[in-house]
Amino acid sequence: MMDPTTDNGPAGDTGPNGDKGSDQTPRDARASLEALRAEISKAVVGQDPAVTGLVVALLCRGHVLLEGVPGVAKTLLVRALAASLELDTKRVQFTPDLMPSDVTGSLVYDARTTEFSFQPGPVFTNLLLADEINRTPPKTQSSLLEAMEERQVTVDGTPRPLPEPFLVAATQNPVEYEGTYPLPEAQLDRFLLKLTVPLPSRQDEIDVLTRHAEGFNPRDLRAAGVRPVAGPADLEAARAAVAKTAISPEITAYVVDVCRATRDSPSLTLGVSPRGATALLSTARAWAWLTGRDYVIPDDVKALALPTLRHRVQLRPEAEMEGVTADSVIKSILAHVPVPR
Numbered sequence: 434m435m436d437p438t439t440d441n442g443p444a445g446d447t448g449p450n451g452d453k454g455s456d457q458t459p460r461d462a463r464a465s466l467e468a469l470r471a472e473i474s475k476a477v478v479g480q481d482p483a484v485t486g487l488v489v490a491l492l493c494r495g496h497v498l499l500e501g502v503p504g505v506a507k508t509l510l511v512r513a514l515a516a517s518l519e520l521d522t523k524r525v526q527f528t529p530d531l532m533p534s535d536v537t538g539s540l541v542y543d544a545r546t547t548e549f550s551f552q553p554g555p556v557f558t559n560l561l562l563a564d565e566i567n568r569t570p571p572k573t574q575s576s577l578l579e580a581m582e583e584r585q586v587t588v589d590g591t592p593r594p595l596p597e598p599f600l601v602a603a604t605q606n607p608v609e610y611e612g613t614y615p616l617p618e619a620q621l622d623r624f625l626l627k628l629t630v631p632l633p634s635r636q637d638e639i640d641v642l643t644r645h646a647e648g649f650n651p652r653d654l655r656a657a658g659v660r661p662v663a664g665p666a667d668l669e670a671a672r673a674a675v676a677k678t679a680i681s682p683e684i685t686a687y688v689v690d691v692c693r694a695t696r697d698s699p700s701l702t703l704g705v706s707p708r709g710a711t712a713l714l715s716t717a718r719a720w721a722w723l724t725g726r727d728y729v730i731p732d733d734v735k736a737l738a739l740p741t742l743r744h745r746v747q748l749r750p751e752a753e754m755e756g757v758t759a760d761s762v763i764k765s766i767l768a769h770v771p772v773p774r
Contacts (some may be wrong), residue, residue: 459674463723465667466492469517472662476513476654477506478644479637485723486628486740487514487602491668492675492719495625495712496581496601498566498616498744505630507604509651511562514602516654519664520559521596527569533576537586551588556580559596563603567613574620577601581623598668618703618747625712626737627744671722678718679728683773688714688734694766695746700757703747713741731772738763 466488473484483499487510490497499507508524515522525536538554555561556577566574579585584599585592603624606613621627633641649657688710696704705713717733724733743759752762 459670459722462667462670462674463725465663466671466723468662469514472517472659473510473513475659476516476649476651476657477510478640479633480506480510480630482740483510483628483630484514486626487511488723489716489719489737490600490602490625491598492671492722493625493712493715494598494600494672495715496623497603498621498624498627499602499604499630500607500627501604501630502632503606505632506651507630508562508564510630511560511602511604513654513659515560515562516659517662518560519661520598522560522562523555523558524562524564525555526564527566527573529569531569531573533573536573536576537580538588540589549589551591551593553593554586556586557593557595559598559600561599561601563601565605566603567605567616570614571617574614574616578620578623598665621744622706622708624744625716626740628740675719675722677727678722680714680718681728681773684717684729684731684734685714687731687770687773688717690770691734691738691766692742694770695742695763698746698762698766700749700752700762701746702749703745705742705745709742709745712745713738716741735767738767 470481470484470488474481477484487497489495499510501507512522512524525531534554536554536556538552538557540549541552542549563577579587580595580599581601583592584595584597586595587593601624605616632638692705692707692710692713695701698704713734714729716737717729720737721727721729721733739760742763746759746762748757748759748762
């Protein structure tokens with residue numbers, strides 16, 4: 434299986450590209466996104482798959498759910514991404530008392546004009562960090578559904594479009610369930626990718642401690658040398674190039690077969706929907722372009738299957754008790770579904 438963290442695409446020295454106009458070429462855009470991955474690594478050590486997933490989500494106009502235990506740099510990862518992009522960003526700490534209007538905005542009465550005016554909430558940004566999203570009740574969680582799917586917010590019957598690009602990067606803790614509200618399937622399905630952020634290896638942890646001993650301050654990314662290396666022009670050019678990446682009928686059929694196999698799995702009560710199949714085709718296409726190809730191969734599908742599908746399936750209780758995981762089921766399906774030649 435292809436490793437989505439491998440640098441197979443063209444490399445190059447790249448500086449800030451936010452001021453490039455519509456003449457931005459696909460090669461320049463790819464180099465900018467490769468530089469983006471390198472820039473994030475100045476602040477975050479050993480989380481290359483998560484960094485790659487965030488770049489893929491940007492290319493696909495999708496949203497990302499980051500899951501990991503406390504202290505593995507989930508929030509720092511998103512902040513480093515924001516610092517590496519010339520995009521507006523806002524952060525919301527999700528808590529049990531957070532209200533929907535605290536996210537979307539609300540109508541505010543102006544005593545001077547005796548009229549109500551709309552005060553935009555933090556969702557009106559390019560990159561929204563929804564920190565610990567599962568600590569807020571479903572009512573507030575659902576306030577993001579329209580924003581994530583329709584890219585607009587409706588308040589008092591008036592739809593208000595969100596900026597472009599718009600990406601939600603949400604974090605959650607997988608082990609501490611007290612005082613949390615699990616995301617419903619309908620909201621999980623709105624996330625393009627679910628990325629696991631594991632504990633670092635021994636050497637990576639040594640590197641982390643060495644950086645801190647040398648004065649690294651995670652609250653001051655500019656002092657760590659993180660600079661904007663990509664902007665809206667790069668994303669626009671990259672997305673246009675991804676849209677031209679060829680997909681053969683055989684690859685489309687392979688994606689469908691993989692997703693349909695999840696619906697027949699005895700370990701699952703819920704398989705991947707057609708929306709999930711579309712998401713897998715989209716992420717495989719973006720990964721193919723990032724690696725320097727203008728066509729999709731089966732390995733691209735395999736490389737993005739786990740992060741794209743793991744949150745779209747539901748295990749049977751008896752399978753979960755036996756230690757079966759969503760990842761293990763998907764890996765088994767990938768091993769058994771015939772690969773097109």
